[in-house]
Amino acid sequence: MEDDASPRPRGDAASQLAGEDLAPYSQSELAAPIALLEAEIARVEKHRQAAAAHRDAAEALFGAKE
Numbered sequence: 760m761e762d763d764a765s766p767r768p769r770g771d772a773a774s775q776l777a778g779e780d781l782a783p784y785s786q787s788e789l790a791a792p793i794a795l796l797e798a799e800i801a802r803v804e805k806h807r808q809a810a811a812a813h814r815d816a817a818e819a820l821f822g823a824k825e
Contacts (some may be wrong), residue, residue: 773801 765773781789818824 771803772796 776792776796779792779794784792
């Protein structure tokens with residue numbers, strides 16, 4: 760069984776960029792991390808939608824959990 764209290768691994772783009780000092784970057788150089796973060800947002804949103812669809816299918820089959 761999975762322990763919900765344990766920290767999750769943080770290897771995603773947002774975590775990698777979160778602590779980075781942005782001061783040395785020019786405006787044009789900031790376009791790459793912005794694109795990376797937008798791609799990460801799209802990836803997470805796609806996973807969230809798939810999880811919601813999975814939950815909806817389970818609720819349709821077994822009934823909603825109260």
